[in-house]
Amino acid sequence: MTERFTEATGTALIGGTEERASRSLRALSLPVALIGAVLALAPLWLGDSRVQMGVAVIGLTFACYAIGFNLIFGSTGQLFLCVGALAGLGGYGGAILADTVGLPIIVSIVVATLVASLVGGLLSWIAVRRSLGVIFTGIITLIFALAFENLLLGLGGVSGGESGFPISSGADSFLRRQIPPYYVMLGLMLVFLLAHGLLRRSHVGWAFRALRDDEVAAELAGVDVARYRVYAALIGAAMLGMAGATYAFTEGRISPTTFGFAQVDVVVLVMLAFGGIGTLFGPILGAITFTALDEVLIELGQLRVLVYGILVIVLFLWIPRGVIPTLQGLLRRRRAS
Amino acid sequence: MIASVLDGIVLGLQFGLLAAGLTLVYGLGGVLNLAYGQMAVISAMATLFAINAEVPILPAVGIGLAVGVVLGLIFDQTILRPIYRLQGEARVLLSLLLTLGVAFIVDGYLTWRYPTEGLTLRIGGGPIEILGVPMRRGSIVASAITLVALGALFAFFRGTTLGRAVRSVIEDEEGARLVGIDPQRMLRIILALSGLLAALVAVTQSMVRPVTVSAGFGITVFALIVTVVGGLGSVTGAMLAGIILGIVSSIAASSIGTFLSLIILLGAAAVTILIRPSGLLGVRE
Numbered sequence: 001m002t003e004r005f006t007e008a009t010g011t012a013l014i015g016g017t018e019e020r021a022s023r024s025l026r027a028l029s030l031p032v033a034l035i036g037a038v039l040a041l042a043p044l045w046l047g048d049s050r051v052q053m054g055v056a057v058i059g060l061t062f063a064c065y066a067i068g069f070n071l072i073f074g075s076t077g078q079l080f081l082c083v084g085a086l087a088g089l090g091g092y093g094g095a096i097l098a099d100t101v102g103l104p105i106i107v108s109i110v111v112a113t114l115v116a117s118l119v120g121g122l123l124s125w126i127a128v129r130r131s132l133g134v135i136f137t138g139i140i141t142l143i144f145a146l147a148f149e150n151l152l153l154g155l156g157g158v159s160g161g162e163s164g165f166p167i168s169s170g171a172d173s174f175l176r177r178q179i180p181p182y183y184v185m186l187g188l189m190l191v192f193l194l195a196h197g198l199l200r201r202s203h204v205g206w207a208f209r210a211l212r213d214d215e216v217a218a219e220l221a222g223v224d225v226a227r228y229r230v231y232a233a234l235i236g237a238a239m240l241g242m243a244g245a246t247y248a249f250t251e252g253r254i255s256p257t258t259f260g261f262a263q264v265d266v267v268v269l270v271m272l273a274f275g276g277i278g279t280l281f282g283p284i285l286g287a288i289t290f291t292a293l294d295e296v297l298i299e300l301g302q303l304r305v306l307v308y309g310i311l312v313i314v315l316f317l318w319i320p321r322g323v324i325p326t327l328q329g330l331l332r333r334r335r336a337s
Numbered sequence: 338m339i340a341s342v343l344d345g346i347v348l349g350l351q352f353g354l355l356a357a358g359l360t361l362v363y364g365l366g367g368v369l370n371l372a373y374g375q376m377a378v379i380s381a382m383a384t385l386f387a388i389n390a391e392v393p394i395l396p397a398v399g400i401g402l403a404v405g406v407v408l409g410l411i412f413d414q415t416i417l418r419p420i421y422r423l424q425g426e427a428r429v430l431l432s433l434l435l436t437l438g439v440a441f442i443v444d445g446y447l448t449w450r451y452p453t454e455g456l457t458l459r460i461g462g463g464p465i466e467i468l469g470v471p472m473r474r475g476s477i478v479a480s481a482i483t484l485v486a487l488g489a490l491f492a493f494f495r496g497t498t499l500g501r502a503v504r505s506v507i508e509d510e511e512g513a514r515l516v517g518i519d520p521q522r523m524l525r526i527i528l529a530l531s532g533l534l535a536a537l538v539a540v541t542q543s544m545v546r547p548v549t550v551s552a553g554f555g556i557t558v559f560a561l562i563v564t565v566v567g568g569l570g571s572v573t574g575a576m577l578a579g580i581i582l583g584i585v586s587s588i589a590a591s592s593i594g595t596f597l598s599l600i601i602l603l604g605a606a607a608v609t610i611l612i613r614p615s616g617l618l619g620v621r622e
Contacts, residue, residue: 140607
């Protein structure tokens with residue numbers, strides 16, 4: 001474990017020796033279709049229970065968050081600690097546009113997504129312009145997240161404050177029935193997954209890998225590091241905002257804790273680190289594993305947090321690169337011998 | 338106006354002390370300890386249990402402080418071992434994630450076992466008048482303790498050989514090693530000191546408002562923000578940043594309202610970081 005770290009000077013945790021991006025379209029669409037097919041069957045044995053379907057929708061929402069965060073942090077090394085805040089910008093933005101302003105739901109979601117995307121891009125632009133490192137980007141975005149949370153609590157007249165915002169738009173549409181929200185979120189997740197996969201195969205993906213592996217070398221080779229960082233933040237934040245807005249309309253009630261730092265950012269970071277930061281399928285593996293684990297451990301109540309603490313420590317000491325890169329490493333070694 | 342400035346100084350001294358323990362460990366070891374607030378909470382709980390067991394208040398506080406020191410030493414010997422093997426940004430990232438795990442463990446256990454406990458030290462007696470403003474006795478005592486602690490900290494760093502050795506490691510680890518200073522030993526001392534400061538923060542805060550079992554995360558976040566504004570690794574910077582942010586937030590609270598004051602405080606912190614990414618008194622790397 002130690003030598004793996006010392007060989008890389010920079011962000012060794014963000015899988016330095018990650019799988020080569022496969023060039024063929026089939027290699028991308030096959031696993032995506034497989035994941036989609038397996039997850040599409042889940043309501044067959046979970047569908048009877050409203051509670052379990054709700055949990056499954058939350059799991060898919062977190063998978064979407066993890067993909068968006070992975071694009072920003074995993075692809076370009078910008079530690080955005082405002083995942084919940086950007087999703088909340090989408091969620092609250094969408095809810096306010098639909099309920100208070102009276103726009104159609106789909107328009108609200110699109111506008112809210114754009115707002116989240118622009119704010120994410122702006123944060124990234126600031127960080128790039130001031131050439132903030134990983135930690136300082138983390139602090140600035142954390143400050144933004146805390147300010148956003150407090151604005152929600154303080155501006156009770158607009159946001160509903162601590163008791164939350166009940167969304168009346170779409171209350172009698174399919175979005176609030178038991179099964180359809182699951183497929184809406186699943187569709188969103190598959191679209192995000194495909195978008196991320198296609199992005200990795202394009203020249204943008206090559207630029208991401210280059211600047212993450214060695215920023216100076218990438219800059220010298222003609223990659224506009226600043227521009228690609230902002231691109232990643234724009235796209236990732238759009239995903240976060242869209243997932244947050246869609247989730248808000250299926251849930252029907254949002255509160256500051258729906259998008260809180262402790263409730264979203266910390267969880268997404270752990271999920272992504274478990275699956276493998278910077279990998280294509282890591283976010284999904286992490287989101288499914290931890291959502292299932294949370295259900296298994298539900299009887300422990302507060303003690304769950306303790307179990308997660310132990311898991312985080314064990315995880316980062318044993319497989320600091322995450323499950324998927326570690327498995328790939330094992331496979332490659334076996335094939336070589 | 339004078340009242341808000343005085344309130345701000347009381348708050349700022351707390352902020353400064355809070356950040357000092359975090360900034361020292363970062364400056365010396367390149368370790369960001371996200372379980373710092375939890376160290377303070379454990380010390381507060383130790384003090385509380387001692388008081389509940391009818392230990393007189395001063396020895397009870399002593400027990401809390403001792404627990405803080407022991408926690409720092411345990412940290413150095415266990416969770417930080419694998420972190421020490423790394424360098425640079427990888428070290429900061431791994432320290433961040435592993436101490437986050439520790440923070441979860443502590444938070445999860447404490448909120449499960451003692452969901453409603455909190456430490457409050459009541460300082461008896463009426464308000465004291467300073468510059469014509471009546472101040473709560475608890476705030477005055479807390480500030481006095483903080484000032485004494487900070488004075489002792491400065492005396493330690495400027496006046497003693499050990500303190501100078503620690504500073505030399507912060508400035509240039511390789512150079513310090515060459516003149517025979519063992520950075521690993523200095524780090525152990527600083528972690529014990531950091532635990533002591535966390536415990537002291539818990540004790541002084543409990544004189545102003547209760548320190549609950551779930552307060553750890555909030556303490557860490559504030560310490561982190563003050564630390565970054567002051568400049569990572571600089572105790573003087575942490576003090577300065579603490580007092581400035583304390584005064585800003587207290588003036589904002591009295592003239593605009595509490596909820597906006599926190600946002601103004603966060604905004605002030607963000608602006609400082611953007612204007613001076615190395616912090617008020619930080620050294621550019």
